[in-house]
Every structure is written in structure tokens, then in C-alpha cells.
Amino acid sequence: MTVLTSRRNKNRGQGMTEYIIIVALIAVAAIGVYxxxxxxxxxQTASMAAALGGDSGAAGDANKAATKNGKAAADEAVKVKGLENFSDAAAVKPTK
Incomplete structure (x- = not known):
């Protein structure tokens, strides 16, 4: 009986470890995308909040800034990056 319980606990531990690894990989990918x-x-979040608040001028400004930053991020994503210039890519400041 103890052998069955021991195997069952090992299987649960293996499943939990695999789950934790998958969650960690998703978190790392999310951090990179962010x-x-x-x-x-x-x-874009500021644009939606301003639009919901009824301030169409601020929503338009935030939407334009989001479009500009999105294009800059897409251009940056196309460039080939290596570990030697990773800190240069991280130092890019968002534009307003």
C-alpha cells in the first residue's frame, strides 16, 4: 500500500514541476513582450480610459502616441539583436 502511495505522490510532484516550468516560461515571454x-x-490603455471618461481630446492624443510607439517597437523588433547589444535595446526610451 505504501508503494502505491509513494508512486502517486511522485506523479503529482512531477506534474506540479512541469506546470511550474510552463508558467515560468510564459512569464518570461510576457516580460519580453511587455x-x-x-x-x-x-x-492604448490611457486612450481607452480617457474615451470611457468622456475626454475625446486626451483619448485621441493617447491613441496617436500609442500608434507612434507601436511603429517604433515594430521597427525595433525587426532589427537583429544579440546578447552583446541587449543593454542598448533595453535602454530605448518611449516617446511621448
Whole structure:
């Protein structure tokens, strides 16, 4: 009986470990995407919040800024990056 319980616990531990690895990989990918498109996401969120608040002028400005930052992020994503110039890519400041 203890052998069956021991095997069952090992299988549960293996499943949990695989789940944790998958969640960690998704988190790393999400951080990378947010680093690349973070300013675009922030500006689009600000645009939606301003539009819901009834301020169409601020919504339009935030939408234009989001479009500009999205194009800049897409241009940056096309460039070939290596570890030797990773810090240069991380130092790109969002435009307003």
C-alpha cells in the first residue's frame, strides 16, 4: 500500500514541476513582450480610459502616441539583436 502511495505522490510532484516550468516560461515571454511593446500598451490603455471618461481630446492624443510607439517597437523588433547589444535595446526610451 505504501508503494502505491509513494508512486502517486511522485506523479503529482512531477506534474506540479512541469506546470511550474510552463508558467515560468510564459512569464518570461510576457516580460519580453511587455519590454518591447510596453509603451504602446500603456498608451492604448490611457486612450481607452480617457474615451470611457468622456475626454475625446486626451483619448485621441493617447491613441496617436500609442500608434507612434507601436511603429517604433515594430521597427525595433525587426532589427537583429544579440546578447552583446541587449543593454542598448533595453535602454530605448518611449516617446511621448
Amino acid at each position: 519590454n518591447l511593446f510596453g509603451s504602446t500598451v500603456r498608451n
